[in-house]
Amino acid sequence: MEAVTSGAEAERKVDYILKAAQKRLGLYGYSKTTMQEIAADISMSKAALYYYFPDKESLFKAVIENEQKEFFLQIEKRIAQLTDADTMIIELVELRHSLFRKFLNLSKFRLSDNTTMNPLLKDLYNRMREIEKKILTTVFNKGKESGIFQFDDASELAFLFSDLLQGIRIMEIKRMNGLELTEAENNHLIKMLREATSLFINGLKYNKLMQPTQ
Amino acid sequence: MEAVTSGAEAERKVDYILKAAQKRLGLYGYSKTTMQEIAADISMSKAALYYYFPDKESLFKAVIENEQKEFFLQIEKRIAQLTDADTMIIELVELRHSLFRKFLNLSKFRLSDNTTMNPLLKDLYNRMREIEKKILTTVFNKGKESGIFQFDDASELAFLFSDLLQGIRIMEIKRMNGLELTEAENNHLIKMLREATSLFINGLKYNKLMQPTQ
DNA sequence: CTTTGACTTTTTAAACAATATAGTCACATA
DNA sequence: TATGTGACTATATTGTTTAAAAAGTCAAAG
Numbered sequence: 001m002e003a004v005t006s007g008a009e010a011e012r013k014v015d016y017i018l019k020a021a022q023k024r025l026g027l028y029g030y031s032k033t034t035m036q037e038i039a040a041d042i043s044m045s046k047a048a049l050y051y052y053f054p055d056k057e058s059l060f061k062a063v064i065e066n067e068q069k070e071f072f073l074q075i076e077k078r079i080a081q082l083t084d085a086d087t088m089i090i091e092l093v094e095l096r097h098s099l100f101r102k103f104l105n106l107s108k109f110r111l112s113d114n115t116t117m118n119p120l121l122k123d124l125y126n127r128m129r130e131i132e133k134k135i136l137t138t139v140f141n142k143g144k145e146s147g148i149f150q151f152d153d154a155s156e157l158a159f160l161f162s163d164l165l166q167g168i169r170i171m172e173i174k175r176m177n178g179l180e181l182t183e184a185e186n187n188h189l190i191k192m193l194r195e196a197t198s199l200f201i202n203g204l205k206y207n208k209l210m211q212p213t214q
Numbered sequence: 215m216e217a218v219t220s221g222a223e224a225e226r227k228v229d230y231i232l233k234a235a236q237k238r239l240g241l242y243g244y245s246k247t248t249m250q251e252i253a254a255d256i257s258m259s260k261a262a263l264y265y266y267f268p269d270k271e272s273l274f275k276a277v278i279e280n281e282q283k284e285f286f287l288q289i290e291k292r293i294a295q296l297t298d299a300d301t302m303i304i305e306l307v308e309l310r311h312s313l314f315r316k317f318l319n320l321s322k323f324r325l326s327d328n329t330t331m332n333p334l335l336k337d338l339y340n341r342m343r344e345i346e347k348k349i350l351t352t353v354f355n356k357g358k359e360s361g362i363f364q365f366d367d368a369s370e371l372a373f374l375f376s377d378l379l380q381g382i383r384i385m386e387i388k389r390m391n392g393l394e395l396t397e398a399e400n401n402h403l404i405k406m407l408r409e410a411t412s413l414f415i416n417g418l419k420y421n422k423l424m425q426p427t428q
Numbered sequence: 429c430t431t432t433g434a435c436t437t438t439t440t441a442a443a444c445a446a447t448a449t450a451g452t453c454a455c456a457t458a
Numbered sequence: 459t460a461t462g463t464g465a466c467t468a469t470a471t472t473g474t475t476t477a478a479a480a481a482g483t484c485a486a487a488g
Contacts, residue, residue: 010461034448034449035449035451036448036449036450044462044463045463045464046449046451046463047451047453047462047463048462048463050450050451050452051460051462054451056449056450056451160382160409160410163382163385163406164381164410166381167377167380167381167382167385168374168381170381171377171381171384199374199414199417199418200413200417202417202420203412203414203415203417204413205420206416206419224429245440248480248481249480249481249482250479250480250481258432259431259433260432260481260482261432261433261482261483261484262430262431262432264482264483265429265430269481269482270480270481
């Protein structure tokens with residue numbers, strides 16, 4: 001799946017290609033970006049791209065992996081600066097939201113396009129959730145240790161919380177009119193996410209109803 | 215949108231048609247059910263259907279409205295038997311889940327078919343949520359009056375909660391393999407719904423973080 | 429008032445051609 | 459040898475035509 005080359009020069013070339021691909025991916029999405037166009041953008045021939053990447057999918061996979069790495073790096077950096085589990089979660093939600101928009105340019109990955117790029121999208125999506133859940137699990141456990149949260153199974157909780165947030169995002173996207181998220185729609189979304197998080201944390205702090213699983 | 219007739223005899227005939235349409239709708243979905251087939255099922259001519267209903271859409275709209283009416287009737291009946299707001303909400307979620315499956319035969323309304331029947335589906339969906347939110351708002355307010363819930367805006371809360379539940383449903387459906395919800399998948403779904411509801415209620419009971427809106 | 433068969437119109441589906449894009453390769457150049 | 463290219467092939471997408479199916483109409487009849 002990776003580029004076939006080694007050496008610093010080659011690496012710079014690969015980065016160059018990735019940048020170009022990233023730009024078009026963010027702007028037009030997967031299926032509306034051709035290898036020809038990417039090549040032209042950086043004054044190369046299409047064939048040269050195939051020297052560095054075996055196929056289109058691999059190229060874009062590399063783009064996405066790059067962004068994802070940076071994305072989670074920033075999240076963990078911020079989390080590390082905090083001490084309380086509850087503020088960590090709140091921060092996590094906020095950061096996740098803004099970074100997701102910034103790095104992955106979500107708007108272009110939307111429904112219309114998602115039949116063609118399904119394999120890529122699904123992979124991206126699964127990894128995202130996997131890592132997110134791992135981080136959440138850690139934070140929940142930290143809250144439990146420090147005595148402010150009460151619950152049974154942290155990873156199950158992380159699963160639920162992650163689903164719940166994703167659900168809110170989907171519902172907001174379903175409601176929106178155009179193909180882009182307007183400023184108002186985005187504000188509403190972040191407000192919903194905040195409220196849900198706030199209630200969720202509260203629920204964990206005074207959790208008396210929650211039964212042990214099965 | 216309604217049948218053009220009056221009189222008890224005509225009404226019985228309309229019911230007869232609706233039953234036949236309902237059966238096929240549940241079995242095959244909107245686009246895979248023809249007027250011809252419905253007519254044949256009850257030994258009528260297709261033209262006769264058009265005497266009672268102006269078009270296909272109206273016929274199926276009537277079917278859906280029928281089921282919806284029955285659906286919410288049962289919910290409100292059950293709610294009326296309860297006194298505590300928190301158990302009301304739990305019951306509401308449980309009932310909503312089982313009745314939705316029973317009456318609206320959700321499985322057939324799914325993604326594959328939803329491009330063709332979009333207008334109908336959207337309408338159905340919007341009404342559902344509208345009524346659901348109304349009921350939720352009432353229950354939340356009841357909880358506030360009796361002093362067990364603390365929050366600012368009941369209808370906003372209903373909106374959030376309703377979204378959140380729907381989000382969990384969607385996430386579970388996205389995860390599922392085949393086209394039908396298996397027993398295991400359904401169990402997982404209902405478990406998630408229960409946990410989310412439980413946490414949500416807890417959050418409302420000890421709500422100290424929740425800020426007044428904006 | 430209700431029902432129908434025969435009819436017209438509209439929608440959907442299949443088959444095919446035309447186009448665009450992914451991907452290959454023999455050769456060129458440094 | 460490592461990198462790059464133009465010209466090629468194979469594959470996937472899109473557009474167009476045609477045929478079939480289904481929606482919807484109507485004059486006439488019971």
